[in-house]
Amino acid sequence: MPSGFLCSLQSTNTMSKLLFSKSLVHSKLRKLWFSTLSSLVGEKNLLLMGPPGSGKTSVGRVLGHKLGCPVIDVDDDVLERNWNMSVSSMLQNVGDEQFLEEEGKALLKFSASGSVISLTGSNPLHARSMEHTKKNGIVVYLDVHLEDIIERLERMKVDRIVGQRSGISMGDILKKRKHFYKKWHDVRVFCQTGDCIEVVADKVIDAVKRYQNVESETFVSTRCDASKVDTNKSPSKFFSDVVIEGLATDGGLYVPEKGLPKLTPGEWGRLVTASYAERAQIILEKCIHPTDVPPVVLGEIIEKAYGENFACNNIAPIRHLSGNQFILELFHGPTASFKDLALQFMPHLFAYCIPKVCNYLVLVATSGDTGSAVLDGFGRLSDLDKRRIAVFCLYPENGISQVQKSQIIACQGENGLALGVNSDFDFCQNAIKEMFTNPEYTGFLTAEYGTTLSTANSINWARLLPQVVYHASAYLDLVSQGVITFGSPVDVCIPTGNFGNILAALYAKQMGVPIRKLICASNQNNVLTDFITTGLYDLRERKLQQSYSPAIDILKSSNLERYIHLITKNGHLVNELYSQLQSEGCFQLAGYLLHHIQQDLVGDWCSETDCLSAIYSVYDATGYILDPHTAIAKVVADRVQDRACPVIISSTAHYSKFAPVILQALRIEDIKRSPLSQLHMLNALHPLPPAHTSLLGMLKEREIHKSHICEDDPSHIMNHVENCLQNVFLKGH
Incomplete structure (x- = not known):
């Protein structure tokens, strides 16, 4: 940075x-880095990286012609000239480890400028030589579908590559190599099945232009x-x-x-069989400029984020509930919420x-x-x-x-x-x-x-953007499970108060996920559903009502502002509306904007009684326990969804976080116990999903930490902020 x-x-x-x-x-x-593509070709190398069969050599030739610069193939122009023998002969003579070392030595002696260079498939496995080569170039990763790679290698009659031993398939070794390609690339060209060489070359140029054009x-x-x-x-x-x-x-x-x-x-089709982390990497690379957060750094962050700290390997799995309804489980993280x-x-x-x-x-x-x-x-x-x-x-x-x-x-x-x-x-x-x-x-x-x-x-x-990933991932999982084919529409129903979760689904739709309607589910604090119906956002004479679903007990929905900007592209209008909200407690959208909103959104709300009834009826029919927020979404989906397509209901929290409400809904008496005892009572029912182990651990540790409480006075809050800064930043100084 x-x-x-x-x-x-x-x-x-x-x-x-x-x-x-x-x-x-x-x-x-x-x-100062680059201003045009021609300056790139004049001063730096364009390094094409990817597995054998990804088309590096062919794409390199086309790029050389398009850009008017020399083309160097490391296999032919560096290794074989250096060794005076073919690459395959060297591999047979010395074995894998020695081959990689000799390949690395040859690359360390090599230098060029203003050229398109096609690396070998195994160059990225040798760190020192890649560091040397990368100093004078941009590494472009040709990310080609594994099945396409294997088909090409079979057609080329390549039956062995570096690192492949008896009992290890070509597919297995190529999967292992992905780690190295992720480590070195500056930009990725995410190739579709069927992309011809010319198309891939154009994608490389577009990717490099993006890399240069930060503005x-x-x-x-x-x-x-x-x-x-x-x-x-x-x-x-x-x-x-x-x-x-x-x-x-x-x-x-x-x-x-x-x-x-x-x-x-x-491109979406290529992600159907990918893991959650792989989907996150591709989606976020496209949304975050590579000079802001390099792909290798982004990959490291994703590995830290979606690893062993999630109780489910799928991170955000989707589960069939009943009929055309599917539950997106967003509660497998350490604090049991989306x-x-x-x-x-x-x-x-x-x-x-x-x-x-x-x-x-x-x-x-x-x-x-x-x-x-x-x-x-x-x-x-x-x-x-x-x-x-x-x-x-x-x-x-x-x-x-x-x-x-x-x-x-x-x-x-x-x-x-x-x-x-x-x-x-x-x-x-x-x-x-x-x-x-x-x-x-x-x-x-x-x-x-x-x-x-x-x-x-x-x-x-940065809080909102990662939420786009799980909405896209849920759709891809339905495709992977054979519930739908890609392109078939789904509806999404989300319990929301601050409008962030549902806005992330709207962004996923913008990025090409075939979401038909987004269903906004509210409790009695239903300012959002009123807004979707009338275009009037009205906080006058509204008082926040506490409910069984506290995470959506919100009247002033911050992220609605982003949605209004999205559909108007007019910052002046947004400023006027929110100034009016601040001074008068309400604003009214014009009719054409309300019509636009109703093309995207439909909304309804659920009473406390209906919320408890839904928890009971779903458990009675399926053994599955909904938390109070998900129950609201279930009630609203039942009312407004026309069953013409699947509906994905976002389950935003684990039911254990609301044990007293769940016990009340399931008509279990004697619930006046400690939170930990209440959870044990729920676990005794052997429900789906099972107990959240991280949550149980947190409750056991609660007593070692202090709670702090203050009145609703901004000056008191500021004093606590200062105390926090002194404790964290000044202690020991």
Whole structure:
């Protein structure tokens, strides 16, 4: 990151000034890298990497012709000339390990410039030679479908490659090699089945142009009036900038200026048999510019995020419930809610993006699940990162379940503090936004503690983006299971309060996932479903009602702002609407915009009584226990879905987090016990899904952590923030 030196400036300015300088430096350094494709060919090499049979040699020849530059094939022009024998003869003479060493030595002696170079399939297995070769080039990974590779090798009568021994198939060795290709590539060309050489060559050029043209993937605030932007004073915002800042300085939310990329049906088809982590890698590489977060770094983060910390190997499995309804289980992470799918990923990304010598305080408000997920995710950072990144979590003291509160308290660690507030979630969320948009306060924190504020709520783009992956993955799993063929539509039903989860599904649809309708399911705090019906977003005379589904007990839905910007592309209008919401407590959309919304969304809400009835009836019929949020989605899906296609119901939390409600719904008496005892009562029923082991462990550890509570007074909250900074950043200094 070119921003690593910034905090040495000893500035006591506000964060906005710090990031302004950072963006200027970031932009200038990138522009110095490459400006056009011709400069790339003039100064650097284009290194084509991939397995045998991926077409490197053929694509290299076409590229050389298109770009007017020399073409070098490492097999023919380097190895065989160096060895005075064929590559196959050398492999037969010396064996695999010695072959790789000799191949590496030959490449270490080789140098070129301004050329298209086709590497061998085994070059990436030799680290020193790849480091040498990569210094003067961009590595382009030709990612070709495994079945296509094997078919080509059979046609070429290649029956053995480096590393293949008796009993190991060609497919197995090629799968193992993927790790090395992921390690070295700067850009990936994700090839479809049937792509001809000319098409692949054009894709290489497009990928390199993207790599060079950072300015094509900038971000804007949802409230930015493009006609009034002074580009001389307002440098472009890149992905790493919005990860760090969280909330835009004008109070808006960051969104990609040109939207998200769209995958072709062929590209989606290639992901049908892929693992969750592989799907995440491809989708996120397309959404995050490679000079912001290099693919190798992204891959390392994904491995950390979706590994042994999830109880299910499939990460987010989909399960048939009944009829045309399928449950997307998003609760297999360490804190048993869908928030883990983003918050096991985001902290590592955040730690990579921020300047290495600055302190950061991540502020977060939670309506139940986010708090423990944020504290757990940031608590898994390296010791070095935990010394420069702290987390401060606000939650409504009496507005979440007992288990959720126990989790939040248990997840506090050396770099995390939770504070219960005697108010509701909307107050907590507003308190966070007020701290962000108060330049005197942010300036004070920078001057006094060398600390900058950021956020891990879904107002941060890095929190929202990973959620796109599981919506896409659910669809691909239905294709993989033979329930549908790719291209067939599905509906998605999501219990939502802050509009983040359902917005992620809308983004998945934009990227090419064939989602027909998105069903917004609410409880009695049904401001969103009223909005979908009328176009009127009205908070006047509404009071937040506590419910069995506290994670959606929200009236002011932050991410709705991103959706309105998505359908209007008009920051000026969004700013007007939200200024009106702030001053008058409501806004009304024009009729044509309401019509647009109703093309995407349908909404309904569910009473507390119907929620409990759904939990009971589903368990009675199937043995499966829904949590109260998923039960709301089930009720709404039953009402509004026309059964013309499958419907995927997002199960956003494990039922164990709401044990008293579940026991009440299942008509089990004597539920006034400790949370741990209640969970044991549920486990005795042998339900589906089984007990969540991480959750049980957290409840046992709760007593070793303290709880902190304060009144709904912003000055009291700010005092607690200072105490948190002193404990994390000043202790021992």
